Amino acid sequence: MRYLPHTDSEVQDMLSAVGAGSLEDLFSPISKDCRRTSALNLPDPMTEWELDSHMQALAENMGPSQKALSFLGAGSYDHHIPASLKHLVSRSEFYTAYTPYQPEVSQGTLQAIFEYQTLASRLLGLEVSNASMYDGASALAEALLMSLRIAKKKSAVALSTAIHPHYRQVVRTYLQPMGFEIVEIPWGPDGRTDLSGLDREDLAAVAVQSPNIFGCVEDLAGASQKVHDLQALFITAFTEPLAYGLLPSPGSQGADIACGEGQSLGIAQSFGGPGLGMFCTLKKYMRNLPGRVVGQTQDDQGNRGFVLTLATREQHIRREKATSNICSNQGLCATMAAMYLASVGGSGLRELARLNRDKAEYAKQALASAGCSLPFAAPTFNEFVVRLPRDAEEVFARCAEQGVVPGLPLGRFYPGLEDHLLICATETKSKQDLDTLVKEVAS
Amino acid sequence: MTEYTVPGTSGLTMNEPLLWERGREGRCGFSLPRRDVPETELPAELETPGPDLPDLSELDVVRHYTRLSHWNFGVDTGSYPLGSCTMKYNPKTNEVQASRPGFAQAHPLLPASMSQGILQLMHDLQTHLAEITGLPHVTLQPAAGAHGEYTGMRIFYAYHQAQGRQRRKVLIPDTAHGTNPASASMCGYQTIPVKSSEKGVLSVQAVKELMDEDTAGIMVTNPNTLGLFEQNIREIAEIVHDKGGLIYCDGANFNALMGIVDMAQIGVDVLHLNLHKTFAAPHGGGGPGSGPVCVTSELEPYLPVPRIIADNGKYALSDDFPDSIGRLHTFYGNVGVMIKAASYILSLGPDLKKVSQLAVLNANYIKEQLKDSFYLPYDRQCMHECVFSDAWQEKTKVSTLDIAKRLLDFGFHPPTIYFPLVVSGAMMVEPTETESKEDLDRFVQAMQIIAREARENPDILHQAPTKTKVGRMNETMAARNPCLTG
Numbered sequence: 001m002r003y004l005p006h007t008d009s010e011v012q013d014m015l016s017a018v019g020a021g022s023l024e025d026l027f028s029p030i031s032k033d034c035r036r037t038s039a040l041n042l043p044d045p046m047t048e049w050e051l052d053s054h055m056q057a058l059a060e061n062m063g064p065s066q067k068a069l070s071f072l073g074a075g076s077y078d079h080h081i082p083a084s085l086k087h088l089v090s091r092s093e094f095y096t097a098y099t100p101y102q103p104e105v106s107q108g109t110l111q112a113i114f115e116y117q118t119l120a121s122r123l124l125g126l127e128v129s130n131a132s133m134y135d136g137a138s139a140l141a142e143a144l145l146m147s148l149r150i151a152k153k154k155s156a157v158a159l160s161t162a163i164h165p166h167y168r169q170v171v172r173t174y175l176q177p178m179g180f181e182i183v184e185i186p187w188g189p190d191g192r193t194d195l196s197g198l199d200r201e202d203l204a205a206v207a208v209q210s211p212n213i214f215g216c217v218e219d220l221a222g223a224s225q226k227v228h229d230l231q232a233l234f235i236t237a238f239t240e241p242l243a244y245g246l247l248p249s250p251g252s253q254g255a256d257i258a259c260g261e262g263q264s265l266g267i268a269q270s271f272g273g274p275g276l277g278m279f280c281t282l283k284k285y286m287r288n289l290p291g292r293v294v295g296q297t298q299d300d301q302g303n304r305g306f307v308l309t310l311a312t313r314e315q316h317i318r319r320e321k322a323t324s325n326i327c328s329n330q331g332l333c334a335t336m337a338a339m340y341l342a343s344v345g346g347s348g349l350r351e352l353a354r355l356n357r358d359k360a361e362y363a364k365q366a367l368a369s370a371g372c373s374l375p376f377a378a379p380t381f382n383e384f385v386v387r388l389p390r391d392a393e394e395v396f397a398r399c400a401e402q403g404v405v406p407g408l409p410l411g412r413f414y415p416g417l418e419d420h421l422l423i424c425a426t427e428t429k430s431k432q433d434l435d436t437l438v439k440e441v442a443s
Numbered sequence: 444m445t446e447y448t449v450p451g452t453s454g455l456t457m458n459e460p461l462l463w464e465r466g467r468e469g470r471c472g473f474s475l476p477r478r479d480v481p482e483t484e485l486p487a488e489l490e491t492p493g494p495d496l497p498d499l500s501e502l503d504v505v506r507h508y509t510r511l512s513h514w515n516f517g518v519d520t521g522s523y524p525l526g527s528c529t530m531k532y533n534p535k536t537n538e539v540q541a542s543r544p545g546f547a548q549a550h551p552l553l554p555a556s557m558s559q560g561i562l563q564l565m566h567d568l569q570t571h572l573a574e575i576t577g578l579p580h581v582t583l584q585p586a587a588g589a590h591g592e593y594t595g596m597r598i599f600y601a602y603h604q605a606q607g608r609q610r611r612k613v614l615i616p617d618t619a620h621g622t623n624p625a626s627a628s629m630c631g632y633q634t635i636p637v638k639s640s641e642k643g644v645l646s647v648q649a650v651k652e653l654m655d656e657d658t659a660g661i662m663v664t665n666p667n668t669l670g671l672f673e674q675n676i677r678e679i680a681e682i683v684h685d686k687g688g689l690i691y692c693d694g695a696n697f698n699a700l701m702g703i704v705d706m707a708q709i710g711v712d713v714l715h716l717n718l719h720k721t722f723a724a725p726h727g728g729g730g731p732g733s734g735p736v737c738v739t740s741e742l743e744p745y746l747p748v749p750r751i752i753a754d755n756g757k758y759a760l761s762d763d764f765p766d767s768i769g770r771l772h773t774f775y776g777n778v779g780v781m782i783k784a785a786s787y788i789l790s791l792g793p794d795l796k797k798v799s800q801l802a803v804l805n806a807n808y809i810k811e812q813l814k815d816s817f818y819l820p821y822d823r824q825c826m827h828e829c830v831f832s833d834a835w836q837e838k839t840k841v842s843t844l845d846i847a848k849r850l851l852d853f854g855f856h857p858p859t860i861y862f863p864l865v866v867s868g869a870m871m872v873e874p875t876e877t878e879s880k881e882d883l884d885r886f887v888q889a890m891q892i893i894a895r896e897a898r899e900n901p902d903i904l905h906q907a908p909t910k911t912k913v914g915r916m917n918e919t920m921a922a923r924n925p926c927l928t929g
Contacts, residue, residue: 001794003532003723005879006801014880018807023800026807027703029672029824036705041574045792048536055786059545061560065553072550075773082473084501088508090538096517097728098528101859104851104911108515109728112508115462118928123494128927131729134586137773145629166773173747173769177600177630217489248491261773270541271561272551272774273586274731286925292729296929297921299914309921315589316621316862320634325625328587328719331729341496342462342504343472350493351475354482362480379486400554408552431479 001045069433070405071363073383073424074213075136075164075239076272077264080428085266085339095332099292103307104299110306113294113331116338123244123341124258125251126280130291131308132334133277133326136261137170140207140237142290142324143257143279144171147205147233148180149288149323154204156181158232160193162212164239165413191216191376191385195226207235209260210250211243213413215360215383215422216376224254233257240264241278243381245344245353257281266340267333276333287313290324352427356382360425363434367423370442375420383424385410388441392421399440406441459510461929466497472504514912515728516856522882524809526828526859526871527620527668529698529720531802534790537724537783546782551774555759561778562758566751568785569735575788575795576694576714577705578737582746584776588695591715591734592626592662594747595691597768598713598738599659600630601745602689605766610659610688616645617865618667620693632659639865643669643821647678654682660689660712666696668863668871669821670806670828680710689713689742697721698875699803699827702796706737713738722784733780747771801876802827805883809872812887816894820866828873832866841897841904843868848915849896849907853889 006014011023020026027035046054060066070078089095093108100106100113117129133139144157157175159168161184175182183203188194191214198206206227210218220236227234236250238260244250250258262276263269281289287310295309315322344352360382368374372386388395392409399406411418421441425434499507516523523530541547546561555562569581585591596613603610613627616637624634635653640646650661661683665673673679680690692706692714698721706714718733719726726732738746744766752761760775791798803826810819810829817831833843847857847870859871874883896903908914 001791001797003534003791003877004797004801005877006804010880011801011804014804014808018804018811020804020807023804026800026803026824029674029826030704031674031677034672034674034677034704034709036577036703036708040702040793040795042571042792042795043789045794046789048790051536051540051786051789054789055540055543055564055782058560058564059543061563062545062549062553063557063559065549065557066545068557070550070553072552074552076551078548078550080474080476082501084472084505086542088505088512091509091512092519092533092725093512093515093517094508095538095725095727096519096530096533097515098523098525098530098726099729101525102516102847102851102857103916104848104908104913105514105516105856106728107913108511108513111459111461111511111514113729114927114929118461118463119496121928122496125494134590135773138586138590138771164773166770169770170772173597173771174629176769177597179631245493246485246491247489249494252491268542268547268779269550270547271549271558271778272776273772274777274779275773286927293925293927295921296926297917299916301914303913305913305916307916307918307921309918309927310925312922315625318625319621320624320628322625322628325589325593325622325629326587327589327622328726328730328732330586330727330731332727333731335728338462339504339508342499342507343501344496345466345471345473345498346493346496347469347498348471348473348475349496352473353493355476355478357485358478358480358483361483379489400557405550405553405557427476434480 064403068403068405069436071407071423071425071437072405074408074422075261076269077240077424077426078428079264079426081266082343084343085336088339089336094335100308103305107305109331110294112335112338114296114306116334117294119338119341120278121280123241124280125249126258127283128286129280130289130293132330133279133291134330135273135275135277136239137167139259139277139279140167141171141174143235143259144175144205144207146288146290147235150233150285151204154202156183156203158183158185158198158203158206160185160208162187162193162214163207163209163237164213167237190378192218192378195223201230203230203232205233205235207237209237211240211381211383214376214385215380216378217247217381220250220253240381242353242356245349246357262337265337267336274330274333276330276337288323291326291329355427359427359429359434360384363423363425363437366438367441370438372442382426383422385420385422388419388421391418395441402440404437404440406437459507462507463497463929465503465507466499468498470498470500472499472501521854522878522886523856524858524872524874525856526873527695529873529875531723531875532877533723533725534787537786540786541779541782559758562751564785565781566753566758568781571788572716572735572737575701576737577707578714579740580743580746581735581737583735583781584747584772585734585736586772586777587730587732588715588717588734589622589626591736592622592693593629594736594771595713595715596627596630598742598745599689601768602742603659610657612658614653614658614661616663618669618863619662619664620668620695623662623693627662643671644673645675645679647675650679651682654686654688656686658688660691662691662693664693664696666699666826669830670825671821671823672826676709695720696827699799701799703799707739712742718780718784723787724780724783731777731780733777798876805874805876805878808883809874809887813890816891828871830866831870833868836897839897839901841901843870845904845907846893849893849904850889851908852910855886855889
């Protein structure tokens, strides 16, 4: 057995050292009626060669998806990942380490996370970041719980219905047992959240997503004003952080908490996970942050170094009073995101974001010229909605047969939008790819 | 003779500046795709100069992270006996499997017809985890162990809701993992601590006294954080079930029990597993993990959606479970981690039992070899980990922290320290089954030398570590004056 180093004679030596007659004897503290009597009914062990062919067969059994030209976005995005990233993240000093409880031998992880926190804060325009959350949806749920901790006496929050439907489902799961109320805010004719009817003053927070599920860039500055007038915290969510390479950051528009999914930043799509929950806020809310944080300090010689800090908020000290139960988060994914942001750089990110916007804009205009209509007038980034002359599922099925996954039919989530298709075009799509999309969708 | 040096170039432990101390505006380590579409105008109010991120070349980035990696201790670097974290060897083939393009490039919203391979892998993994635990229904969605605990508590909540009355309390033994109380309280439960007996396990009496009809159930870590099997679990389960409660088992320590114990048989209703511990998926210095939850048939309706359904060899995801607690993750959890665990299970098959046997052998071996050097508060046959304390070293003012820091100088990652809380100055050692006898002997030897140093020359321990890149960190300064960004 290649992962088990023990030879038979070593096992015998060790058994005598511990005073046991056999391996079975080691389990004598477990009474007979707790013991399993049958052997594990699992397939025979595979050799590495057998495992390779088994896994390869599964990886290839993905229907035509591997060769398909896909314009799916909606929370998971296809971006170019530099080869250097895959190489660096494969360094086993990073990936075979645990949470950095011993800072003297974990400076690699700790400095990488400190740098991630800094880059995330700069990207989102806020003062502090945590060391990551599970994903975008759980980050939003935790942001709302944090707002309810801050506004002790309030027990309601408001969510835009233009937030990713899965994010709203996760929020419901998290908030329901605590008895918190969720108020839904509609979207207006331009595809942006319509806050005009919101006049409740018992809200701990109001959350919008930008760009939202329709790809529409929200008026964050306007929303911030309105939300703060209601004495609530303003939470902004996102599924596509690359947008902030170009667009004003949530912090600069007045967000108190910005949270969302960081998968776009160099992380493979992997059928939806692992991704990266990002979470940034203002310094004044630092001690209410969920999850772990890394801070800068010095060693006994005065050398700069990094440690996990503010642990008194956490589950292993505050137990039931902790700001969250998070122990493992997405550390390696946060490191990858930092590697990605470092590789692209500030100048590169702006250019890349521009290119994403321009590709999508080209496809959008071409589809409009080919007979689709554009239902929402708000500006968009790399994702947008078109209205088709027929049912979107029908168009989807027909395109898929031609090897094109044209986007996401929105009727699945929004009754009434059955003829609407959400399309994403990133830098990975060439003009020719976009022309193919237009031809297939409009035919 | 004068020694000439260039700042920052002393051997291999060069100082590495922070990313933004390295950057020079105008560099880019990324190959931007060629522009083949025209530029478009952006509304003026949306036009910004872009974020303030450093610009670096590809080599800048490669050297930066390669150097950072040198200052990190991983399982591939050396022994990592961090109790309850199960830092076993992570087979390299698992990485190969997870990075196959068919899996790594799959979009989570692809229709089922385009994702049969990954759905089948996930379905098979569920089946295998059900077989390994004895609990027939599984969700893979939770993204970490504590996320699994939370899922379990949400299932408790939904179950009692369906019984017509919500309960307010959950019992939590003092030997449970630290995340358990936080997970229960996130569902609004009040947590009631249960003291373990002088033998280090739960007594039937203690549970009997606390269990009532306002208690939703109990969260038991089994084996517990003293490394002991909760041997009264069957009787405890009866008491809890009789009062209408449920048994949650924190299965983070399942590495000791594969092929040994059937969880359904001992009365467990809900159990989470840590794929990043028991099933050899690496932890990544802080995650991603994965915390599948296994339940009895009675609790199956409450599992989170979406769920994988199989029909005649065709797989699909379904949301159509009206009693479900709902969704817990944007998509289906940490699929990449699931692939690694599936690959591990397929590599070992029924030999997983051998894994647990050798994990328990290694822990008992260490316990026996070290019990003359360090105080062993519960001197009993242990499972996959054992707990010592600094009671004997205290006399020369040497603490668990000093011992841990001194171990770093010997090239070992220290055990988990100051946990579990029931042992003052605890050191929880979990060698795992992948450590060879030679490596265990080396660890024992280092610990014995440290015990001698503690008697003869305690200052060596107070000043440790001296062979790491940085010395002991000022944690108080970090917490009093938090600096979270540069």
